[in-house]
Amino acid sequence: MRRGIGAAEFGRDFTSPGIFGARMSDFLRDYLNVVWFAVAALAIGGLLLGLAAAIRPSFPSAEKNIAYESGVDPVGMGWSQSQIRYYVFALLFVIFDVEAVFLFPWAANIERYGTFGLVVMLIFIVLLLDGLVYAWKRGLLRWV
Amino acid sequence: MNVLAQADTLPISEPEIWWFALSPLLTLVGGALLLMVVGALTPQWPRGLYAFVSAMIGGAAGVLAIFNWDDISDNGPATLVGGALAFDTFAMWSTIVISGAVVLVSMLADEYIRDTPNDGPEIYALLLVAAAGGIVMASANDLIVLFLGLETLSLAFYVLAASNRRSDASAESGLKYFLLGGFASAFFLYGIALVYGATGSTNIGEMVTSLANRGDSGNDVLALAGIALLLVGLGFKIAAAPFHVWTPDVYQGAPTPITAFMASAGKAAAFGALIRVLISGLPSFRDDWQPIIWVLAVASLVVGSFLAVVQRNVKRMLAYSSVSHAGFILVGVEAAAHTAGEADGGMGISSVQLYLLLYSVIVIGSFGVVALVAREADADLSVFDGLAKRKPLLAGAFTIFLLAQAGVPFTTGFIAKFGVIQAGVDAESYGLAIIAMVTAVIAAFVYLRIMVAMWQKDVEDDAPAITVPVSAAIAIGFAAVFTLVAGLYPSLLIDWSDAITLVR
Numbered sequence: 001m002r003r004g005i006g007a008a009e010f011g012r013d014f015t016s017p018g019i020f021g022a023r024m025s026d027f028l029r030d031y032l033n034v035v036w037f038a039v040a041a042l043a044i045g046g047l048l049l050g051l052a053a054a055i056r057p058s059f060p061s062a063e064k065n066i067a068y069e070s071g072v073d074p075v076g077m078g079w080s081q082s083q084i085r086y087y088v089f090a091l092l093f094v095i096f097d098v099e100a101v102f103l104f105p106w107a108a109n110i111e112r113y114g115t116f117g118l119v120v121m122l123i124f125i126v127l128l129l130d131g132l133v134y135a136w137k138r139g140l141l142r143w144v
Numbered sequence: 145m146n147v148l149a150q151a152d153t154l155p156i157s158e159p160e161i162w163w164f165a166l167s168p169l170l171t172l173v174g175g176a177l178l179l180m181v182v183g184a185l186t187p188q189w190p191r192g193l194y195a196f197v198s199a200m201i202g203g204a205a206g207v208l209a210i211f212n213w214d215d216i217s218d219n220g221p222a223t224l225v226g227g228a229l230a231f232d233t234f235a236m237w238s239t240i241v242i243s244g245a246v247v248l249v250s251m252l253a254d255e256y257i258r259d260t261p262n263d264g265p266e267i268y269a270l271l272l273v274a275a276a277g278g279i280v281m282a283s284a285n286d287l288i289v290l291f292l293g294l295e296t297l298s299l300a301f302y303v304l305a306a307s308n309r310r311s312d313a314s315a316e317s318g319l320k321y322f323l324l325g326g327f328a329s330a331f332f333l334y335g336i337a338l339v340y341g342a343t344g345s346t347n348i349g350e351m352v353t354s355l356a357n358r359g360d361s362g363n364d365v366l367a368l369a370g371i372a373l374l375l376v377g378l379g380f381k382i383a384a385a386p387f388h389v390w391t392p393d394v395y396q397g398a399p400t401p402i403t404a405f406m407a408s409a410g411k412a413a414a415f416g417a418l419i420r421v422l423i424s425g426l427p428s429f430r431d432d433w434q435p436i437i438w439v440l441a442v443a444s445l446v447v448g449s450f451l452a453v454v455q456r457n458v459k460r461m462l463a464y465s466s467v468s469h470a471g472f473i474l475v476g477v478e479a480a481a482h483t484a485g486e487a488d489g490g491m492g493i494s495s496v497q498l499y500l501l502l503y504s505v506i507v508i509g510s511f512g513v514v515a516l517v518a519r520e521a522d523a524d525l526s527v528f529d530g531l532a533k534r535k536p537l538l539a540g541a542f543t544i545f546l547l548a549q550a551g552v553p554f555t556t557g558f559i560a561k562f563g564v565i566q567a568g569v570d571a572e573s574y575g576l577a578i579i580a581m582v583t584a585v586i587a588a589f590v591y592l593r594i595m596v597a598m599w600q601k602d603v604e605d606d607a608p609a610i611t612v613p614v615s616a617a618i619a620i621g622f623a624a625v626f627t628l629v630a631g632l633y634p635s636l637l638i639d640w641s642d643a644i645t646l647v648r
Contacts, residue, residue, distance in 0.1 A: 114158075133181055133184065
């Protein structure tokens, strides 16, 4: 029988009925580590924050509640309008961002993928270029 | 040399690609790119040419699928691209249904789109992309590939639903569909992740092997949770109650030809995916998901029929009736579930595919008439008052479609309903068959209401004139003739649908 890391580390036999009286499968038992990590993280975080709150002096003032922005007082509201024109550029940026994400691993291993990889990559780039050509001919690259 | 470095120097194994088997898919994708790029590079094309090209591409894909069907019946089914896609009669049937829907909807959309500010190649490019996504869904042999198809279809549908820029209802429909559809896609993806966790593969063939050999060592929590999530995602796409809530709003707000496409090609693709996942991929859990399908079928039948009765808007009526049709199709799926994974698959799958083909034609015809009669205005029932006196042929065609939806004999609707109920009875699921027949009677009331409005009521004086463009007339005429002729002589279609098999 496959034994999960959880069982080895905590020296307990998890196949015996647990807290809820149910038998856990090997697969789920492997995830017990994650649960213990989550519990530990919450406990340590909560402990430190609670301790700090308990022992630090507390003198609240209006000044302290202002959002800090590189030493400058913030101007205007958090909800401000931005130009819809940027939206198109953001979208086009995403196209080429994704292209780069796919191109780098391929370029790093170009010999291994051979001609097949080259053809597939060319198809991929042509598909993306189609989008750019479309955007360009529809006048989306013009700053209006 | 360590293992990783060694793996880097080995050439990757390229999947073998059989181009002709992929040709319907490539035709649609290539056609969409062609329309989009060439359409953008050239000035406005002459009247109706965008729609004509789109219909031709759809037709070409359908013809190529017929050639492939022939190939499969001679040489047997196979899997393509390293097991990513299935190449079987099931996939080709779905391809033919979806391509046919592209042709009919392009013809309907032509005049309709020209009246909106969206005249251009975009709508048709999106139609073709959606069709390609639908075909991938129905022929996927890998859950990730299936998800890719689902997203291709859905993203195109979101944009198509919102494509009438002057209409608030269209924008609302697009947004609702997008938000709920994104939610459903996330469910589906989470389901894939859990099933992958349980089986160690996303390939449907490997999943089946892994599940068959799993023994009784562990429990099946992971796989069952994954199946539940997959069912939520697919239930949304097929618009089965209780996941149907988006249907009336989206169908009502979307431009009517687009609604026709969603109700025909969208359903065909989603049911194709449902059968691939459940019948083909998870037969070892059939005892677990079959009751869920039973409940979904009953809920869809009851909710669809009853809520259709209380609607005032014809597009909403047809939307709810499409929910009840989804229930009928689920009766066929439930019947197929009894023998899922066995050599003799029974009649379930064939009856489902036959239903999808016949229903697609009927629903495209119905929404085609609605698109002509209620142009921009919301399709309130009063718009149809006295249609028989104004446009007798249009009213006659709509009557044929409505009778077919009600399942009256001598129409394809009867053949479709008879097929799934026969499959249900054959699989000894009598209760479901009885519920289906009872709700069919209730749903018939809706169709009769529209017919009474058309034939018995008087024309309102201020009713706007109805013009019937040639292309839409041909599409609706074809649909009406098909509904009658195939309803009278169904044997050929039934024989073809009997040849439907699944490969994995």
